[in-house]
Amino acid sequence: MKRLGIISIILIVLLTSTGTSYKTETKQNFDTNAKMKAVFVYNFTRYIAWPEEYKQGNFVIGLLGETSITEELNKVAATKKAVNQTIEVKKFGSMSDLSECHILYVSSNNSGDLAAALQKTKGRSTLVITERDGLAAKGAGISFKVVANRQKFEISKGNIETRKMTVGAALLSLAIVVD
Amino acid sequence: MEVENNISMSKITTKVVMTLLFIATCLTTSAQQATVRQALKALQAEDLETAKGFIDSAAVHEETKDSSSTWYYRGFIYKKVYNSTEKSNKNSSARDVSVESFKIFLELDKKSELFETAYKSVKYLASTYYNDAANALTENPERYELAIINFEKHKQTMLLIDPNHDFRSLEMQFFLVLGQVYNQLYERDREKNTSFYEKTEDAYKLVLGVDSNNLSANYNLAILYYNEGVNIIKNLDYDLDLITLTLIQDEVVVLFQRALPYAERAYLLNPCRKETLIMLSGIYFSLNEMEKSQQIQMELEGIEKIGEYRELLKRVSGLQEGTDEFNNVQNKIKELIENYSKINYCSGIK
Numbered sequence: 001m002k003r004l005g006i007i008s009i010i011l012i013v014l015l016t017s018t019g020t021s022y023k024t025e026t027k028q029n030f031d032t033n034a035k036m037k038a039v040f041v042y043n044f045t046r047y048i049a050w051p052e053e054y055k056q057g058n059f060v061i062g063l064l065g066e067t068s069i070t071e072e073l074n075k076v077a078a079t080k081k082a083v084n085q086t087i088e089v090k091k092f093g094s095m096s097d098l099s100e101c102h103i104l105y106v107s108s109n110n111s112g113d114l115a116a117a118l119q120k121t122k123g124r125s126t127l128v129i130t131e132r133d134g135l136a137a138k139g140a141g142i143s144f145k146v147v148a149n150r151q152k153f154e155i156s157k158g159n160i161e162t163r164k165m166t167v168g169a170a171l172l173s174l175a176i177v178v179d
Numbered sequence: 180m181e182v183e184n185n186i187s188m189s190k191i192t193t194k195v196v197m198t199l200l201f202i203a204t205c206l207t208t209s210a211q212q213a214t215v216r217q218a219l220k221a222l223q224a225e226d227l228e229t230a231k232g233f234i235d236s237a238a239v240h241e242e243t244k245d246s247s248s249t250w251y252y253r254g255f256i257y258k259k260v261y262n263s264t265e266k267s268n269k270n271s272s273a274r275d276v277s278v279e280s281f282k283i284f285l286e287l288d289k290k291s292e293l294f295e296t297a298y299k300s301v302k303y304l305a306s307t308y309y310n311d312a313a314n315a316l317t318e319n320p321e322r323y324e325l326a327i328i329n330f331e332k333h334k335q336t337m338l339l340i341d342p343n344h345d346f347r348s349l350e351m352q353f354f355l356v357l358g359q360v361y362n363q364l365y366e367r368d369r370e371k372n373t374s375f376y377e378k379t380e381d382a383y384k385l386v387l388g389v390d391s392n393n394l395s396a397n398y399n400l401a402i403l404y405y406n407e408g409v410n411i412i413k414n415l416d417y418d419l420d421l422i423t424l425t426l427i428q429d430e431v432v433v434l435f436q437r438a439l440p441y442a443e444r445a446y447l448l449n450p451c452r453k454e455t456l457i458m459l460s461g462i463y464f465s466l467n468e469m470e471k472s473q474q475i476q477m478e479l480e481g482i483e484k485i486g487e488y489r490e491l492l493k494r495v496s497g498l499q500e501g502t503d504e505f506n507n508v509q510n511k512i513k514e515l516i517e518n519y520s521k522i523n524y525c526s527g528i529k
Contacts, residue, residue: 030409030412030413032408032409032412032413032431032464032465033464033465033467035412035413035415036412036415036424036428038417039415039416039417039419039424040421040424042417042418043418043419043420043421043424046418047421075417076417079417080417080418146467148432149432149435149436149466149467149468150428150429150432150467151428151467170421170422171421174421174422174425
Protein backbone atom coordinates (compact mmCIF):
# COMPACT_ATOMS: atom_id res chain seq x y z
CA MET A 1 0.00 0.00 0.00
CA LYS A 2 2.81 2.33 0.99
CA ARG A 3 4.72 1.45 -2.19
CA LEU A 4 1.82 2.28 -4.45
CA GLY A 5 1.17 5.44 -2.47
CA ILE A 6 4.69 6.68 -3.16
CA ILE A 7 4.50 5.68 -6.81
CA SER A 8 1.19 7.49 -7.23
CA ILE A 9 2.60 10.65 -5.70
CA ILE A 10 5.56 10.54 -8.07
CA LEU A 11 3.28 10.02 -11.03
CA ILE A 12 1.01 12.86 -10.10
CA VAL A 13 4.00 15.18 -9.87
CA LEU A 14 5.17 13.91 -13.25
CA LEU A 15 1.81 14.51 -14.86
CA THR A 16 1.28 17.98 -13.49
CA SER A 17 4.77 19.21 -14.20
CA THR A 18 5.04 18.15 -17.80
CA GLY A 19 1.91 19.69 -19.22
CA THR A 20 2.30 21.34 -22.58
CA SER A 21 2.72 25.07 -22.57
CA TYR A 22 -0.04 27.11 -24.05
CA LYS A 23 0.19 30.20 -26.10
CA THR A 24 -2.39 32.61 -24.83
CA GLU A 25 -3.65 34.56 -27.75
CA THR A 26 -4.56 37.97 -26.45
CA LYS A 27 -5.12 41.36 -27.93
CA GLN A 28 -1.50 42.14 -27.04
CA ASN A 29 -0.48 39.35 -29.39
CA PHE A 30 -3.23 39.63 -31.91
CA ASP A 31 -5.98 42.20 -32.22
CA THR A 32 -9.04 40.30 -33.44
CA ASN A 33 -11.14 43.46 -33.77
CA ALA A 34 -8.53 45.24 -35.87
CA LYS A 35 -8.34 42.33 -38.28
CA MET A 36 -12.12 42.20 -38.66
CA LYS A 37 -12.28 45.95 -39.29
CA ALA A 38 -9.45 45.76 -41.82
CA VAL A 39 -11.34 43.08 -43.78
CA PHE A 40 -14.43 45.30 -43.72
CA VAL A 41 -12.45 48.35 -44.88
CA TYR A 42 -10.90 46.43 -47.74
CA ASN A 43 -14.36 45.24 -48.74
CA PHE A 44 -15.58 48.85 -48.78
CA THR A 45 -13.04 49.56 -51.53
CA ARG A 46 -14.75 46.91 -53.62
CA TYR A 47 -18.39 47.76 -52.95
CA ILE A 48 -18.05 51.52 -53.30
CA ALA A 49 -17.27 53.13 -56.63
CA TRP A 50 -15.16 56.27 -56.81
CA PRO A 51 -15.38 58.73 -59.72
CA GLU A 52 -13.13 58.09 -62.74
CA GLU A 53 -10.57 60.74 -61.79
CA TYR A 54 -9.91 58.87 -58.53
CA LYS A 55 -9.05 55.64 -60.32
CA GLN A 56 -5.50 56.65 -61.10
CA GLY A 57 -2.41 56.68 -58.96
CA ASN A 58 -2.32 55.16 -55.52
CA PHE A 59 -5.45 54.39 -53.56
CA VAL A 60 -4.80 56.29 -50.34
CA ILE A 61 -6.23 55.24 -47.00
CA GLY A 62 -5.63 58.01 -44.48
CA LEU A 63 -5.68 57.33 -40.75
CA LEU A 64 -6.54 60.20 -38.46
CA GLY A 65 -5.17 59.59 -34.95
CA GLU A 66 -3.78 56.49 -33.32
CA THR A 67 -5.72 53.34 -34.13
CA SER A 68 -5.15 49.64 -33.74
CA ILE A 69 -6.16 49.03 -37.36
CA THR A 70 -2.92 50.58 -38.72
CA GLU A 71 -0.85 47.40 -38.69
CA GLU A 72 -3.60 45.39 -40.38
CA LEU A 73 -4.14 48.03 -43.07
CA ASN A 74 -0.42 48.05 -43.76
CA LYS A 75 -0.69 44.31 -44.37
CA VAL A 76 -3.62 44.93 -46.72
CA ALA A 77 -1.56 47.53 -48.58
CA ALA A 78 1.34 45.12 -48.90
CA THR A 79 -0.71 42.26 -50.31
CA LYS A 80 -3.82 43.63 -52.02
CA LYS A 81 -4.91 46.21 -54.54
CA ALA A 82 -7.97 48.42 -54.72
CA VAL A 83 -9.09 47.14 -58.11
CA ASN A 84 -5.92 48.08 -60.04
CA GLN A 85 -4.59 50.72 -57.70
CA THR A 86 -1.77 50.21 -55.25
CA ILE A 87 -2.96 50.83 -51.72
CA GLU A 88 -1.06 53.36 -49.67
CA VAL A 89 -1.67 53.91 -45.96
CA LYS A 90 -0.97 57.41 -44.63
CA LYS A 91 -1.03 58.36 -40.98
CA PHE A 92 -2.20 61.85 -40.05
CA GLY A 93 -1.24 62.86 -36.54
CA SER A 94 -3.47 65.92 -36.60
CA MET A 95 -5.96 67.78 -38.78
CA SER A 96 -3.25 70.03 -40.16
CA ASP A 97 -1.44 67.01 -41.63
CA LEU A 98 -4.53 65.83 -43.49
CA SER A 99 -4.10 65.52 -47.26
CA GLU A 100 -5.92 64.01 -50.22
CA CYS A 101 -7.16 60.45 -49.66
CA HIS A 102 -9.78 58.04 -50.95
CA ILE A 103 -10.70 56.81 -47.47
CA LEU A 104 -10.26 58.76 -44.27
CA TYR A 105 -10.44 56.52 -41.21
CA VAL A 106 -11.11 58.55 -38.07
CA SER A 107 -9.93 56.84 -34.89
CA SER A 108 -12.14 56.63 -31.86
CA ASN A 109 -9.98 59.10 -29.95
CA ASN A 110 -10.21 61.60 -32.78
CA SER A 111 -13.99 61.43 -33.19
CA GLY A 112 -14.14 65.04 -32.03
CA ASP A 113 -12.29 66.04 -35.18
CA LEU A 114 -15.00 64.66 -37.45
CA ALA A 115 -16.64 67.98 -38.24
CA ALA A 116 -13.30 69.55 -39.10
CA ALA A 117 -12.32 66.52 -41.18
CA LEU A 118 -15.58 66.70 -43.11
CA GLN A 119 -15.01 70.38 -43.71
CA LYS A 120 -11.46 69.82 -44.87
CA THR A 121 -12.45 67.09 -47.32
CA LYS A 122 -15.59 68.86 -48.52
CA GLY A 123 -16.09 68.58 -52.25
CA ARG A 124 -13.73 65.61 -52.52
CA SER A 125 -14.69 62.01 -53.04
CA THR A 126 -13.33 60.92 -49.68
CA LEU A 127 -15.11 58.11 -47.90
CA VAL A 128 -15.06 59.03 -44.21
CA ILE A 129 -15.15 56.00 -41.93
CA THR A 130 -15.34 56.39 -38.16
CA GLU A 131 -14.28 53.92 -35.53
CA ARG A 132 -16.93 55.26 -33.15
CA ASP A 133 -20.59 54.43 -33.78
CA GLY A 134 -23.37 56.93 -34.43
CA LEU A 135 -21.29 59.22 -36.64
CA ALA A 136 -22.75 58.19 -39.99
CA ALA A 137 -25.74 60.23 -38.90
CA LYS A 138 -23.40 63.16 -38.34
CA GLY A 139 -21.75 63.38 -41.72
CA ALA A 140 -19.52 60.30 -41.97
CA GLY A 141 -20.07 57.79 -44.76
CA ILE A 142 -19.61 54.72 -42.59
CA SER A 143 -19.37 54.18 -38.82
CA PHE A 144 -18.43 50.93 -37.17
CA LYS A 145 -20.91 49.76 -34.58
CA VAL A 146 -20.97 46.79 -32.20
CA VAL A 147 -24.23 44.85 -32.26
CA ALA A 148 -24.65 41.69 -30.17
CA ASN A 149 -20.88 41.27 -29.75
CA ARG A 150 -20.42 41.57 -33.51
CA GLN A 151 -18.70 44.20 -35.60
CA LYS A 152 -21.32 45.82 -37.83
CA PHE A 153 -21.42 49.11 -39.68
CA GLU A 154 -23.78 52.01 -40.15
CA ILE A 155 -23.88 53.60 -43.56
CA SER A 156 -25.17 56.93 -44.84
CA LYS A 157 -25.96 56.53 -48.51
CA GLY A 158 -26.70 60.25 -48.71
CA ASN A 159 -23.33 61.29 -47.25
CA ILE A 160 -21.52 58.98 -49.65
CA GLU A 161 -23.43 60.00 -52.75
CA THR A 162 -23.04 63.70 -51.94
CA ARG A 163 -19.33 63.06 -52.44
CA LYS A 164 -19.96 61.54 -55.86
CA MET A 165 -19.37 57.94 -54.86
CA THR A 166 -21.86 55.13 -55.35
CA VAL A 167 -22.67 52.34 -52.94
CA GLY A 168 -23.27 48.79 -54.13
CA ALA A 169 -26.59 47.21 -53.22
CA ALA A 170 -24.81 44.24 -51.63
CA LEU A 171 -23.06 46.55 -49.18
CA LEU A 172 -26.30 48.29 -48.29
CA SER A 173 -28.03 44.98 -47.68
CA LEU A 174 -25.49 44.14 -44.96
CA ALA A 175 -25.32 47.62 -43.43
CA ILE A 176 -27.39 49.50 -40.89
CA VAL A 177 -28.56 52.25 -43.23
CA VAL A 178 -29.10 55.49 -41.34
CA ASP A 179 -30.82 57.47 -44.11
CA MET B 180 12.74 5.88 -7.07
CA GLU B 181 12.39 3.21 -9.75
CA VAL B 182 15.91 1.92 -8.98
CA GLU B 183 14.99 1.63 -5.32
CA ASN B 184 11.87 -0.26 -6.31
CA ASN B 185 13.87 -2.68 -8.42
CA ILE B 186 16.30 -3.52 -5.62
CA SER B 187 13.58 -4.14 -3.07
CA MET B 188 11.53 -6.09 -5.61
CA SER B 189 14.56 -8.27 -6.38
CA LYS B 190 15.04 -9.10 -2.66
CA ILE B 191 11.37 -9.93 -2.33
CA THR B 192 11.50 -12.06 -5.48
CA THR B 193 14.38 -14.22 -4.19
CA LYS B 194 12.62 -14.86 -0.89
CA VAL B 195 9.35 -15.60 -2.61
CA VAL B 196 10.92 -18.03 -5.11
CA MET B 197 12.49 -19.98 -2.23
CA THR B 198 9.16 -20.11 -0.42
CA LEU B 199 7.36 -21.19 -3.56
CA LEU B 200 9.78 -23.99 -4.17
CA PHE B 201 9.34 -25.16 -0.63
CA ILE B 202 5.57 -25.15 -0.99
CA ALA B 203 5.79 -26.85 -4.36
CA THR B 204 7.95 -29.67 -3.08
CA CYS B 205 5.44 -30.33 -0.32
CA LEU B 206 2.71 -30.87 -2.88
CA THR B 207 1.58 -34.37 -3.60
CA THR B 208 3.48 -35.33 -6.66
CA SER B 209 1.81 -36.19 -9.89
CA ALA B 210 3.02 -35.76 -13.43
CA GLN B 211 1.40 -32.37 -13.84
CA GLN B 212 2.20 -31.09 -10.38
CA ALA B 213 5.75 -32.04 -11.22
CA THR B 214 5.42 -29.75 -14.22
CA VAL B 215 4.57 -26.86 -11.89
CA ARG B 216 7.53 -27.77 -9.72
CA GLN B 217 9.81 -27.85 -12.75
CA ALA B 218 8.58 -24.42 -13.69
CA LEU B 219 9.57 -23.11 -10.28
CA LYS B 220 12.96 -24.81 -10.47
CA ALA B 221 13.55 -23.14 -13.80
CA LEU B 222 12.47 -19.86 -12.25
CA GLN B 223 14.99 -20.32 -9.48
CA ALA B 224 17.65 -21.00 -12.07
CA GLU B 225 16.60 -17.75 -13.82
CA ASP B 226 15.67 -19.79 -16.88
CA LEU B 227 12.52 -17.87 -17.55
CA GLU B 228 11.78 -19.32 -20.98
CA THR B 229 11.72 -22.87 -19.57
CA ALA B 230 9.68 -21.72 -16.58
CA LYS B 231 7.15 -20.18 -18.94
CA GLY B 232 6.94 -23.37 -20.99
CA PHE B 233 6.24 -25.57 -17.94
CA ILE B 234 3.74 -23.24 -16.32
CA ASP B 235 1.87 -22.63 -19.58
CA SER B 236 1.61 -26.36 -20.02
CA ALA B 237 0.23 -26.74 -16.48
CA ALA B 238 -2.25 -23.93 -17.08
CA VAL B 239 -3.97 -25.84 -19.90
CA HIS B 240 -3.79 -29.34 -18.47
CA GLU B 241 -6.99 -30.83 -17.01
CA GLU B 242 -5.27 -31.88 -13.84
CA THR B 243 -3.73 -28.55 -12.95
CA LYS B 244 -5.74 -25.88 -14.74
CA ASP B 245 -8.23 -25.54 -11.90
CA SER B 246 -5.62 -25.38 -9.23
CA SER B 247 -5.23 -21.88 -7.82
CA SER B 248 -1.54 -22.40 -7.20
CA THR B 249 -0.93 -23.03 -10.93
CA TRP B 250 -2.29 -19.58 -11.67
CA TYR B 251 -0.45 -18.02 -8.84
CA TYR B 252 2.87 -19.44 -10.10
CA ARG B 253 2.05 -18.46 -13.62
CA GLY B 254 1.32 -14.91 -12.48
CA PHE B 255 4.53 -14.90 -10.54
CA ILE B 256 6.68 -16.29 -13.37
CA TYR B 257 5.28 -13.86 -15.90
CA LYS B 258 5.76 -10.99 -13.49
CA LYS B 259 9.39 -12.06 -13.26
CA VAL B 260 9.59 -12.15 -17.07
CA TYR B 261 8.12 -8.68 -17.20
CA ASN B 262 10.57 -7.32 -14.62
CA SER B 263 13.55 -9.04 -16.23
CA THR B 264 13.02 -8.43 -19.91
CA GLU B 265 9.97 -6.29 -20.67
CA LYS B 266 9.97 -3.51 -18.13
CA SER B 267 10.78 -0.88 -20.72
CA ASN B 268 8.09 -2.24 -23.00
CA LYS B 269 4.93 -0.25 -22.33
CA ASN B 270 3.00 -2.87 -24.22
CA SER B 271 4.43 -5.85 -22.35
CA SER B 272 2.47 -9.04 -23.00
CA ALA B 273 4.20 -10.81 -20.08
CA ARG B 274 2.68 -8.27 -17.72
CA ASP B 275 -0.77 -8.81 -19.20
CA VAL B 276 -0.39 -12.59 -18.80
CA SER B 277 0.78 -12.10 -15.24
CA VAL B 278 -2.22 -9.96 -14.33
CA GLU B 279 -4.59 -12.34 -16.09
CA SER B 280 -3.11 -15.27 -14.17
CA PHE B 281 -3.33 -13.49 -10.82
CA LYS B 282 -6.90 -12.60 -11.68
CA ILE B 283 -7.78 -16.28 -12.06
CA PHE B 284 -5.89 -17.09 -8.88
CA LEU B 285 -7.83 -14.45 -6.94
CA GLU B 286 -11.10 -15.81 -8.31
CA LEU B 287 -10.19 -19.35 -7.27
CA ASP B 288 -8.61 -18.71 -3.93
CA LYS B 289 -8.96 -15.83 -1.54
CA LYS B 290 -7.88 -17.62 1.59
CA SER B 291 -4.49 -19.22 1.00
CA GLU B 292 -1.18 -17.93 2.27
CA LEU B 293 -0.37 -16.95 -1.31
CA PHE B 294 -3.13 -14.37 -1.36
CA GLU B 295 -1.14 -11.57 0.26
CA THR B 296 1.78 -11.95 -2.13
CA ALA B 297 -0.61 -12.07 -5.08
CA TYR B 298 -2.34 -8.94 -3.76
CA LYS B 299 0.97 -7.09 -3.57
CA SER B 300 2.02 -8.29 -6.99
CA VAL B 301 -1.23 -7.14 -8.57
CA LYS B 302 -0.90 -3.78 -6.87
CA TYR B 303 2.64 -3.47 -8.15
CA LEU B 304 1.62 -4.40 -11.70
CA ALA B 305 -1.25 -1.92 -11.57
CA SER B 306 1.20 0.81 -10.65
CA THR B 307 3.45 -0.08 -13.58
CA TYR B 308 0.50 0.28 -15.96
CA TYR B 309 -0.12 3.75 -14.59
CA ASN B 310 3.57 4.58 -14.81
CA ASP B 311 3.58 3.55 -18.44
CA ALA B 312 0.40 5.50 -19.16
CA ALA B 313 1.94 8.64 -17.70
CA ASN B 314 5.27 8.13 -19.41
CA ALA B 315 3.69 7.41 -22.79
CA LEU B 316 1.90 10.76 -22.62
CA THR B 317 4.84 12.79 -21.47
CA GLU B 318 7.53 11.16 -23.61
CA ASN B 319 5.70 11.06 -26.90
CA PRO B 320 2.26 12.59 -27.51
CA GLU B 321 1.79 10.33 -30.52
CA ARG B 322 1.55 7.38 -28.13
CA TYR B 323 -1.61 8.65 -26.49
CA GLU B 324 -3.54 5.53 -27.50
CA LEU B 325 -1.10 3.32 -25.64
CA ALA B 326 -1.40 5.67 -22.66
CA ILE B 327 -5.17 5.25 -22.66
CA ILE B 328 -4.87 1.48 -22.92
CA ASN B 329 -2.42 1.36 -20.03
CA PHE B 330 -4.55 3.67 -17.94
CA GLU B 331 -7.55 1.41 -18.51
CA LYS B 332 -5.43 -1.62 -17.63
CA HIS B 333 -4.32 0.15 -14.46
CA LYS B 334 -7.94 0.63 -13.48
CA GLN B 335 -8.97 -2.91 -14.31
CA THR B 336 -5.99 -4.30 -12.41
CA MET B 337 -6.67 -2.19 -9.34
CA LEU B 338 -10.28 -3.35 -9.35
CA LEU B 339 -9.09 -6.94 -8.95
CA ILE B 340 -7.87 -6.15 -5.45
CA ASP B 341 -10.10 -3.19 -4.60
CA PRO B 342 -13.48 -3.40 -6.34
CA ASN B 343 -14.58 -0.06 -4.86
CA HIS B 344 -11.42 1.83 -5.69
CA ASP B 345 -12.09 5.53 -6.33
CA PHE B 346 -10.35 6.60 -9.53
CA ARG B 347 -11.80 10.10 -9.77
CA SER B 348 -8.74 12.00 -8.64
CA LEU B 349 -6.41 9.93 -10.79
CA GLU B 350 -8.73 10.22 -13.77
CA MET B 351 -8.75 13.99 -13.47
CA GLN B 352 -4.95 14.07 -13.45
CA PHE B 353 -4.76 11.72 -16.40
CA PHE B 354 -7.38 13.41 -18.54
CA LEU B 355 -5.93 16.86 -17.90
CA VAL B 356 -2.63 15.73 -19.34
CA LEU B 357 -4.38 13.77 -22.08
CA GLY B 358 -6.30 16.92 -23.02
CA GLN B 359 -3.05 18.85 -23.24
CA VAL B 360 -1.54 16.14 -25.41
CA TYR B 361 -4.57 16.15 -27.73
CA ASN B 362 -4.34 19.91 -27.94
CA GLN B 363 -0.66 19.69 -28.79
CA LEU B 364 -1.46 17.26 -31.60
CA TYR B 365 -4.26 19.52 -32.82
CA GLU B 366 -1.99 22.56 -32.83
CA ARG B 367 0.59 20.72 -34.94
CA ASP B 368 -1.76 20.77 -37.89
CA ARG B 369 -5.19 22.24 -37.30
CA GLU B 370 -6.53 21.30 -40.70
CA LYS B 371 -5.40 17.69 -40.67
CA ASN B 372 -5.92 16.97 -36.99
CA THR B 373 -9.44 18.31 -36.51
CA SER B 374 -10.51 15.24 -34.53
CA PHE B 375 -8.07 16.24 -31.79
CA TYR B 376 -10.01 19.45 -31.20
CA GLU B 377 -13.03 17.43 -30.10
CA LYS B 378 -10.88 14.98 -28.19
CA THR B 379 -9.31 17.89 -26.29
CA GLU B 380 -12.73 19.31 -25.55
CA ASP B 381 -14.01 15.92 -24.35
CA ALA B 382 -11.00 15.34 -22.10
CA TYR B 383 -11.43 18.66 -20.27
CA LYS B 384 -15.18 18.23 -20.03
CA LEU B 385 -14.63 14.83 -18.49
CA VAL B 386 -12.48 16.47 -15.80
CA LEU B 387 -15.10 19.16 -15.25
CA GLY B 388 -17.74 16.44 -14.98
CA VAL B 389 -15.88 15.19 -11.92
CA ASP B 390 -14.97 18.61 -10.55
CA SER B 391 -16.51 21.69 -12.15
CA ASN B 392 -14.13 23.85 -10.12
CA ASN B 393 -10.98 22.38 -11.53
CA LEU B 394 -8.94 25.44 -12.42
CA SER B 395 -6.75 23.84 -15.08
CA ALA B 396 -9.67 22.24 -16.93
CA ASN B 397 -11.65 25.50 -16.88
CA TYR B 398 -8.66 27.49 -18.08
CA ASN B 399 -7.63 24.98 -20.73
CA LEU B 400 -11.13 24.57 -22.13
CA ALA B 401 -11.62 28.34 -22.29
CA ILE B 402 -8.33 28.81 -24.08
CA LEU B 403 -9.14 26.00 -26.50
CA TYR B 404 -12.27 27.83 -27.66
CA TYR B 405 -10.64 31.24 -27.49
CA ASN B 406 -7.58 30.21 -29.49
CA GLU B 407 -9.84 28.59 -32.06
CA GLY B 408 -11.70 31.85 -32.55
CA VAL B 409 -8.51 33.90 -32.67
CA ASN B 410 -6.97 31.54 -35.19
CA ILE B 411 -9.98 31.72 -37.48
CA ILE B 412 -9.78 35.52 -37.48
CA LYS B 413 -6.02 35.50 -37.84
CA ASN B 414 -6.26 33.40 -40.99
CA LEU B 415 -9.01 35.44 -42.62
CA ASP B 416 -8.19 36.55 -46.11
CA TYR B 417 -8.57 40.30 -46.51
CA ASP B 418 -10.60 39.95 -49.67
CA LEU B 419 -13.15 37.63 -48.16
CA ASP B 420 -16.60 38.70 -49.31
CA LEU B 421 -18.84 40.41 -46.80
CA ILE B 422 -21.47 37.67 -46.58
CA THR B 423 -18.87 35.03 -45.77
CA LEU B 424 -17.21 37.44 -43.35
CA THR B 425 -20.52 37.93 -41.54
CA LEU B 426 -21.01 34.17 -41.25
CA ILE B 427 -17.47 33.66 -39.96
CA GLN B 428 -17.98 36.45 -37.47
CA ASP B 429 -21.05 34.65 -36.14
CA GLU B 430 -18.99 31.49 -35.82
CA VAL B 431 -16.16 33.13 -33.87
CA VAL B 432 -18.51 35.03 -31.59
CA VAL B 433 -20.05 31.68 -30.64
CA LEU B 434 -16.56 30.38 -29.85
CA PHE B 435 -15.72 33.39 -27.69
CA GLN B 436 -19.07 33.12 -25.92
CA ARG B 437 -18.42 29.43 -25.36
CA ALA B 438 -15.02 30.25 -23.85
CA LEU B 439 -16.35 32.95 -21.54
CA PRO B 440 -18.06 30.95 -18.74
CA TYR B 441 -15.01 28.71 -18.35
CA ALA B 442 -12.67 31.71 -18.34
CA GLU B 443 -14.86 33.48 -15.79
CA ARG B 444 -14.93 30.37 -13.61
CA ALA B 445 -11.12 30.10 -13.82
CA TYR B 446 -10.94 33.76 -12.83
CA LEU B 447 -13.24 33.23 -9.84
CA LEU B 448 -11.16 30.27 -8.73
CA ASN B 449 -7.99 32.35 -8.87
CA PRO B 450 -8.38 36.05 -9.65
CA CYS B 451 -4.65 36.60 -9.33
CA ARG B 452 -3.45 34.23 -12.05
CA LYS B 453 -1.84 36.28 -14.78
CA GLU B 454 -2.54 33.85 -17.63
CA THR B 455 -6.23 33.75 -16.77
CA LEU B 456 -6.44 37.55 -16.67
CA ILE B 457 -4.74 37.82 -20.06
CA MET B 458 -7.14 35.31 -21.56
CA LEU B 459 -10.27 36.79 -19.96
CA SER B 460 -9.36 40.28 -21.07
CA GLY B 461 -8.80 38.95 -24.58
CA ILE B 462 -12.17 37.20 -24.65
CA TYR B 463 -14.03 40.32 -23.51
CA PHE B 464 -12.09 42.33 -26.07
CA SER B 465 -12.95 39.93 -28.87
CA LEU B 466 -16.60 40.10 -27.83
CA ASN B 467 -16.33 43.89 -28.05
CA GLU B 468 -17.04 44.23 -24.34
CA MET B 469 -14.43 46.92 -23.95
CA GLU B 470 -15.23 48.11 -20.43
CA LYS B 471 -14.90 44.62 -19.00
CA SER B 472 -11.73 44.04 -20.98
CA GLN B 473 -10.25 47.28 -19.64
CA GLN B 474 -11.19 46.36 -16.08
CA ILE B 475 -9.35 43.06 -16.35
CA GLN B 476 -6.42 44.84 -17.97
CA MET B 477 -6.24 47.07 -14.89
CA GLU B 478 -6.18 44.01 -12.65
CA LEU B 479 -3.41 42.60 -14.80
CA GLU B 480 -1.42 45.80 -14.36
CA GLY B 481 -1.94 45.41 -10.62
CA ILE B 482 -0.52 41.88 -10.74
CA GLU B 483 2.51 43.22 -12.54
CA LYS B 484 3.03 45.79 -9.78
CA ILE B 485 3.04 43.25 -6.95
CA GLY B 486 6.84 43.22 -6.86
CA GLU B 487 6.95 46.98 -6.52
CA TYR B 488 4.22 46.86 -3.85
CA ARG B 489 6.09 44.30 -1.78
CA GLU B 490 9.27 46.33 -2.09
CA LEU B 491 7.49 49.45 -0.83
CA LEU B 492 6.00 47.58 2.13
CA LYS B 493 9.43 46.29 3.01
CA ARG B 494 10.89 49.77 2.77
CA VAL B 495 8.21 51.43 4.84
CA SER B 496 8.64 48.93 7.66
CA GLY B 497 12.23 50.11 8.10
CA LEU B 498 11.39 53.83 8.11
CA GLN B 499 10.59 56.04 11.00
CA GLU B 500 6.96 57.06 11.09
CA GLY B 501 6.29 60.71 10.31
CA THR B 502 9.43 61.31 8.27
CA ASP B 503 9.13 62.68 4.74
CA GLU B 504 10.46 59.45 3.26
CA PHE B 505 7.98 57.42 5.31
CA ASN B 506 5.08 59.59 4.12
CA ASN B 507 6.30 59.44 0.55
CA VAL B 508 6.48 55.62 0.51
CA GLN B 509 3.19 55.39 2.39
CA ASN B 510 1.52 57.53 -0.28
CA LYS B 511 2.86 55.33 -3.03
CA ILE B 512 1.45 52.27 -1.24
CA LYS B 513 -1.92 53.99 -0.87
CA GLU B 514 -1.90 54.93 -4.54
CA LEU B 515 -1.24 51.34 -5.57
CA ILE B 516 -4.05 50.04 -3.35
CA GLU B 517 -6.46 52.67 -4.71
CA ASN B 518 -5.61 51.93 -8.34
CA TYR B 519 -5.40 48.16 -8.02
CA SER B 520 -7.97 46.95 -5.53
CA LYS B 521 -6.79 43.33 -5.57
CA ILE B 522 -3.09 44.06 -5.13
CA ASN B 523 -3.06 43.27 -1.42
CA TYR B 524 -5.02 40.07 -1.86
CA CYS B 525 -2.98 38.90 -4.82
CA SER B 526 0.34 39.67 -3.20
CA GLY B 527 -0.57 37.22 -0.45
CA ILE B 528 0.03 39.79 2.28
CA LYS B 529 -2.27 39.48 5.26
